[in-house]
Amino acid sequence: xxxxxxxxPFLILAIVATALLALVSLFVGVSDVSxxxxxxxxxxxxxxxxxxxxxVPRTLALVLAGASMAIGGLVxxxxxxxxxxxxxxxxxxxxxxxxxxxxxxLAPGWPLVAKMAVSALFALGGTALFLRILKAVPLRDxxxxxxxxxMLGGVIGALTAFIAYRANLMASLLAWNMGDFSGxxxxxxELLWIGLVCCVxxxxxxxxxxxxxxxxxxxxxxxxxxxxxxxxxxxxxxLVSAVVLVSVGSIPFLGLIVPNIVSLMVGDNMRRTVPWxxxxxxxxxxxxxxxxxxxxxxxxxxxxxxxGVVGAAVFLxxxxxxPRHA
Numbered sequence: 001x002x003x004x005x006x007x008x009p010f011l012i013l014a015i016v017a018t019a020l021l022a023l024v025s026l027f028v029g030v031s032d033v034s035x036x037x038x039x040x041x042x043x044x045x046x047x048x049x050x051x052x053x054x055x056v057p058r059t060l061a062l063v064l065a066g067a068s069m070a071i072g073g074l075v076x077x078x079x080x081x082x083x084x085x086x087x088x089x090x091x092x093x094x095x096x097x098x099x100x101x102x103x104x105x106l107a108p109g110w111p112l113v114a115k116m117a118v119s120a121l122f123a124l125g126g127t128a129l130f131l132r133i134l135k136a137v138p139l140r141d142x143x144x145x146x147x148x149x150x151m152l153g154g155v156i157g158a159l160t161a162f163i164a165y166r167a168n169l170m171a172s173l174l175a176w177n178m179g180d181f182s183g184x185x186x187x188x189x190e191l192l193w194i195g196l197v198c199c200v201x202x203x204x205x206x207x208x209x210x211x212x213x214x215x216x217x218x219x220x221x222x223x224x225x226x227x228x229x230x231x232x233x234x235x236x237x238x239l240v241s242a243v244v245l246v247s248v249g250s251i252p253f254l255g256l257i258v259p260n261i262v263s264l265m266v267g268d269n270m271r272r273t274v275p276w277x278x279x280x281x282x283x284x285x286x287x288x289x290x291x292x293x294x295x296x297x298x299x300x301x302x303x304x305x306x307x308g309v310v311g312a313a314v315f316l317x318x319x320x321x322x323p324r325h326a
Contacts, residue, residue, distance in 0.1 A: 011275060011276060011279070014276070014279045014280070014283070015279055017283060018063075018279050018282050018283040018286065021283055021286040021287055021290065022059050022062075022063060022282075022286055024286075024290060025055075025058070025059045025062060025286055025289065025290055026051070026055045026056065026059050027055070028290055028293050028294065029050075029054075029055065029293065030297075030298045031046075031047065031050045031054075032047065033047045033050055033051050033055060034047070038051065052186070053185055053186045054184075054185050054186075056186075057184055057185055057186045057187075057188070057189050058181050058184045058185075058189075059286075060189065060192075061181055061184045061189040061192055061247065061248060062181060062282070062285050062286050062289055063282040063285070063286065064189075064192035064193060064195050064196055064282075065181075065192055065195065065244050065247065065248055065251065065285060066251075066254065066281040066282040066283070066284055066285030066286065067195065067196065067199055067278040067279075067281045067282045068192070068195025068196065068198055068199055068240045068243065068244065068281075069087070069195075069240060069244055069251055069254045069255050069281060069285075070254055070255055070258040070259065070277045070278065070280060070281025070282075070284070071195075071198065071199045071202050071236075071240065071255075071274065071277055071278060071281065072086070072087055072198070072236065072237045072240035072241060072255050073085075073086035073087065073254065073255020073256055073258065073259050073277075074202070074255070074258075074259040074270070074273065074274070074277050075202055075209060075233045075236050075237055076090065076092070076127075076233070076237050076255065077259055078209040078210070078212060078213040078233065078270060079131075079209075079212070079213075079230055079233040079234065079237070080131070080134070080145065081213055081215070082142060082145040082146070083142075083259075083260055083263070083318070084142065084143065084145060084146040084256065084315075084318070084319070085145060085146055085149055085256070086253070086254070086255030086256040087123075087237060087240070087241045087255055088153070088250060088251075088252045088253065088255070088256075089146045089149045089150055089153070089256065090126075090127060090130045090146075090149035090152070090153070091126045091127070091129070091130050091149055091152040091153040091155075091156050092123050092126055092127045092130070092237060092238065092241050093123070093153070093241050093245065093250045094126065094152075094153040094154075094156040094157045094160065095122045095123045095125060095126025095127070095129075095156055096119045096120070096122055096123035096126070096238070096241045096242045096245045097119075097157070097160050097173065097176050097177060097245060097250070098122055098126075098156055098159065098160045098163075099118050099119040099120070099121060099122025099123065099242070100115060100116075100118070100119040100122075100176060100242075100245060100246060101160055101163060101164055101167075101169065101172075101173065101176075102118070102122070102163075103115045103118040103119070104169070104172070105163070105167055105169075112191065112246060113191065115246060116191060116194075116242050116243060116246045117242075119241075119242035119245060119246060120238045120239050120241070120242035120243075121238075122242075123237070123238035123241045123242050124234055124235065124238040126152075126156060127234050127237060127238060128234065129152070130148070130149055130152055133148055133152065134148065143319065160173065161173065175249060176245055176249050176250065177249060177250050177304075178249050178250070178302050178304045178305075179244075179248055179249040179250050179251040179252075179302060179303050179304035179307070180248065180249055180302040180303060180304065181248055181289055181303060182300050182302075184247075184248060188247070189247055189248075191243050191246060191247050192243055192244070192247050192248075194239060194243045195239075195240050195243050195244065198236045198239050198240050199274070199278055201232070201236055202236055202270075202274055203271075203274045203275075205229070205232055206270040206271040206274050207270070207271055208224060208229045208232075209229065209233060209270050210268075210269060210270040210271065211224055211229075212224070212226060212229040212230065212233070213268075213270075249302075249304065250304065251285070251303065251304060251307055252304060252307055252308050252311055253307060253308065253310070253311020253312065253314070253315060254281060254284060254285065254307060254311065255281075256311065256314075256315060256318075257284075257310075257311050257314040257315065257318075258277055258280045258281045258284055259273070259277050260314075260318055261280065261314075262276040262277050262280055284307075284310075285303065285307075288303050288306040288307050288310060289303045289306075291306055292305070292306045
């Protein structure tokens, strides 16, 4: 049997492994929270409060953020038709940060949902600008696409840093760009459920994205509206980027490495890969967060640092193994 037709039991095993990582995440931390005591009802009130107010919301945030960012990367790769792109290598995350900074300066009293919407609009505009630049640049090498995105992200990031410096908001900008779940508590992560909705939308439209990945002419010949599919994909990517940025900060490389690893395992059909990418993204974030909490216990390393190291290594491996003419 080929790798493309992996049996479903492997997906079930992946879900079970992710659930075990989530269980471990619930009981890793400085505060002493015991599973037997919770089950027996003998845990101290403070331990129960920490479990319900901090540990459970943090674990849910890890799962939701990991799954949605991985799906955002998968959709981005389908839209751009390049395996080496994701929101952090196309200027999308930087545009979302610029939008969040802008609305923070101009309308600081707006609710978080409204700020997230503005951030998503900026992310959508930044992604559209990236696609416009790709049309104007003759790309003969698969590696030039992420290079263009990284340069665009650098320009947008420099502009954002300049505005933040003049407004004395550099500390806030650093927090937005450095993904960290240590501050997640009940009432401060619920926007991430929007990311789960985006995952469901990606699964529903998976066949359309697969066809769109074949090119505009091929998609049109099959009777699909290419622009409509592209717009849906950009909206999903923008919403995911904005929601994760506003809630926990930016998480680099996640949307790049997980879809590529899944593609090597189960093929390129998006209908089949969406569940794998969802589970893989959640598992990757859970594992990196646990490592960040344990490597210097009782201190904690932000997940963006751990993911940056792991993601950079996997990214280099993917670059070195990919033929230049791919």
